[in-house]
Amino acid sequence: MNEEKEVEEQSKPLVLEKLEAAHADALLAQDEVRGTTVVVVRKERAYAVLEYLKTDPELAYIYLVDVTAVDNSRMESELMQFDYARFMVVYQLYSYQGQCRVRVKVPVHENDLSISSATGLWRAANWLERETYDMFGIHFEGHPDLRRILMPDDFEGHPLRKDYPLRGRGERERFNFDKQNV
Amino acid sequence: MGLDFGPDTGQDGNIITTTIDKVVNWGRKNSLWPMPFGTACCAIEMMATLASKYDLSRFGSEAIRFSPRQSDLLIVSGRISIKMMPVLKRIYDQMPDPKWVISMGACASCGGVFDTYTLIQGVDQFLPVDVYIPGCPPRPEDLIDAVLQVQQKIDSGTLPKGVSHY
Ligand code: SF4
Numbered sequence: 001m002n003e004e005k006e007v008e009e010q011s012k013p014l015v016l017e018k019l020e021a022a023h024a025d026a027l028l029a030q031d032e033v034r035g036t037t038v039v040v041v042r043k044e045r046a047y048a049v050l051e052y053l054k055t056d057p058e059l060a061y062i063y064l065v066d067v068t069a070v071d072n073s074r075m076e077s078e079l080m081q082f083d084y085a086r087f088m089v090v091y092q093l094y095s096y097q098g099q100c101r102v103r104v105k106v107p108v109h110e111n112d113l114s115i116s117s118a119t120g121l122w123r124a125a126n127w128l129e130r131e132t133y134d135m136f137g138i139h140f141e142g143h144p145d146l147r148r149i150l151m152p153d154d155f156e157g158h159p160l161r162k163d164y165p166l167r168g169r170g171e172r173e174r175f176n177f178d179k180q181n182v
Numbered sequence: 183m184g185l186d187f188g189p190d191t192g193q194d195g196n197i198i199t200t201t202i203d204k205v206v207n208w209g210r211k212n213s214l215w216p217m218p219f220g221t222a223c224c225a226i227e228m229m230a231t232l233a234s235k236y237d238l239s240r241f242g243s244e245a246i247r248f249s250p251r252q253s254d255l256l257i258v259s260g261r262i263s264i265k266m267m268p269v270l271k272r273i274y275d276q277m278p279d280p281k282w283v284i285s286m287g288a289c290a291s292c293g294g295v296f297d298t299y300t301l302i303q304g305v306d307q308f309l310p311v312d313v314y315i316p317g318c319p320p321r322p323e324d325l326i327d328a329v330l331q332v333q334q335k336i337d338s339g340t341l342p343k344g345v346s347h348y
Contacts, residue, residue: 151300152265159299168299172264173307 013037015059015102017079023049028082028107038103046089046106047116053093054121058179061093061102064118067137069108069130070090071162082107087140089115108138117143137159210254210280211333212242215254217277219270222260224287224319231322243329250276255332257325258309259286261294262302274309282335284328285311288318 015037016030026045031038041049053061070088072078079086085107093102108115117140118125129140130149137158140146148155155171157164216238230297232238232246246269247253250273262270278344288294291314293303305311312335313328 046198126348150265155264164299171299 013100014098015039015053015061017070017099018059019049019052023051033103036101036103037178040103040105042109043106043108043115046104047118047121049054050091050093050104050118053104058125059095060097063096064096064122064128065092065094065101066090067118067125067132069132069160070137071136071160073162084109085109085114087136087138089132091118113137114139114141116141119143119145134158137161195314207337207339210293211336213245214243214255214282214329214332215245215247215253216255216257217248217250217273217327218246218257218259218333219273220257220259221262221266222289224289227322228257228259228286228321228325233250233326236322236326238326238329241326241329250274251278253277254281255285255329256281256283256309258283258290258305258311259319261289261296262305263300264302265300265322267302267305267308270305271308282332283311284315284325284332285309286315286325287320288316291316293317313340 012148013032016039019027019039023041023045026042026049027039028042029040031040039049053059068090071086072088073086078088082088087108087110089106089108091104091106093104094100095102106115115138117129119129119140120142126143126145127149129138130141130145130147132138133140133143133146134148134150135158147153151159157169159168218228219328220226230236232244238244243255250256256275256277258270258273274281283305285291289296290305291302291311293301295318297303302308306314313331315324315328317324
């Protein structure tokens with residue numbers, strides 16, 4: 001039993017093998033966290049990698065579980081690793097066929113917050129990317145309807161950024177009750 | 183209620199004397215129609231209060247209406263976000279007078295543990311709250327108690343003077 005397990009652990013996940021063969025230049029790092037393969041991908045190639053993961057018949061990561069982002073601006077160790085990119089956009093994928101998950105992380109610099117939208121691959125990306133835009137201000141190029149989804153339309157700022165004050169900037173006391181959208 | 187049975191007419195209880203204030207208040211307090219505004223966990227306790235075990239209908243308030251235009255008691259139970267507050271205000275404005283407001287739970291009353299950018303720190307900043315219920319969540323007994331306190335409040339109030347019809 002133990003031997004079997006060791007053999008299993010040593011063998012490389014299929015997704016890594018295939019990505020290294022097809023998209024070696026896009027990979028910045030790889031890791032495994034609690035059984036999930038994590039790959040860090042260059043922003044310019046992110047769409048191509050996601051498309052490959054979805055459409056390759058052996059991988060078939062057809063289920064987009066989540067899109068979100070992480071603000072690393074207070075995590076010096078994380079920042080240093082990827083050329084001081086402040087944000088990390090995270091895609092969580094699942095393959096029914098292989099019954100396994102993969103996490104694709106894409107470093108995004110603060111001075112260029114655009115990244116191509118995955119709505120062309122998964123329609124589920126629509127609301128998830130709107131949420132990421134709302135909370136972090138990441139701009140998804142090619143998104144059909146990039147509006148706020150959780151905060152009110154006239155809200156200013158992106159509240160999940162680390163520099164946004166926890167208690168807000170007075171928006172919870174100031175109110176415009178004449179808003180059209182109520 | 184302050185009813186006085188009239189002089190002995192030979193037919194017991196046929197004549198009673200009271201005041202308009204008292205009889206109208208008596209009617210109002212015993213048939214409050216709540217408008218539930220449940221946005222979070224407190225609403226679960228509110229549902230329990232209305233269900234068979236706690237049975238708010240014992241106190242005349244079982245006629246829950248989801249239309250503000252048919253109700254006179256707003257029960258705010260749960261967190262109110264800055265996006266929800268204009269909706270709540272509008273619902274309150276749509277309720278016909280006279281109307282009362284219960285702020286149920288820590289969140290509705292003061293923001294509770296959610297001292298964050300998105301949460302109203304107490305609906306009483308924008309609505310005239312009659313009764314606050316502490317707790318996270320308050321037990322159904324607490325909500326019943328709040329309804330009884332609203333009833334007391336109605337009972338002790340007087341009608342606006344110069345109104346010729348009620
Ligand atoms: S007071 Fe407690 S139970 Fe009620 S809405 Fe807030 S968190 Fe939930």
